[in-house]
Amino acid sequence: MENDRKEKTYPKPMSFPMMVFWTGLIGGLFWSTIGWLAYYFNFTEIRPNILLEPWALGSWKYGWIGTLISILLLGCISVVAAFIYYAALRKFTGFWVGLGYGVVLFLLVFFVLNPLFPSMDSIVDLNRDTLISSVCLYIVYGIFIGYSINYEYQNTEMKRKETAS
Template sequence: MLDEQLYPKQMSFLMMVFWTGLFGGIFWGAIGYIAYFLNFTEVSPNVILEPWALGNWKYGWLGKLISMVFLAIVSIIAAFVYYAVLRKLKGIWFGVGFGIILFLLVFFVLNPIFPGIKPLLELKRDTIITSICLYMLYGTFIGYSINYEYELNKVQDKEAST
């Protein structure tokens, strides 16, 4: 009993993946809005609503709020994909690569369903560079967070078993 008071139970690894995805989606979505507001990119995070929402409300404050919720949900899914596929791989470069893969997925594969995103070759250089950097930083955040927790859990399990 005293042991539990001194060392409270940690959250499960899957719950940590959920929170990492949620925070990553909200934080990096907000950074995306700032980049759009400062004209570093011509792609607004509101673009996630365009295929599903009708009306001009999606370009106002309510659209920004709901698109942040959508980004958080998509980010949670992306975090679980990283967890399932890449959690055992050490190093920062796997997260960077994950971000680049997400960029390619959005700007090449999913581009036709997002009318707010022009084809990649028609985008301004600032937009391409900013978007790649944001996706790489997002991937690094997700990847490094999940890999760090995975390695920490391995060490703690090893210590607990001895």
């Protein structure tokens, strides 16, 4: 009988920065894997391994271990991108902001960071399939990050206002 009267304890909810971390990591791992599948099925000429080209020596970076390490590194880079979104854009509602964030990331990689990747052609030399696939991947990635962070931010704010009143 006494056990029935005890209040149930629930696990403490995840902190907002921790949720941003996991959103960035899972988003980066998932969408870079989709990018590898797009390369594998010839939708794009750009493979995740391109990330290792300027930094790693040897031909291992073109094999399966290079692909795996590249996907993991893209997951880590995605955490940084998620925290940038969190810091700058979390208060904006709707998926359009995430879509725009994905486009900005695409432009950053394909225009600004392009010289870092020797095997990646300039944007004017890439074929149409590669451009369309890449833009779409960056857009859905941006929407995933943006909508996830914004949704959690709106819920947190709503709960905060409810407890304040």
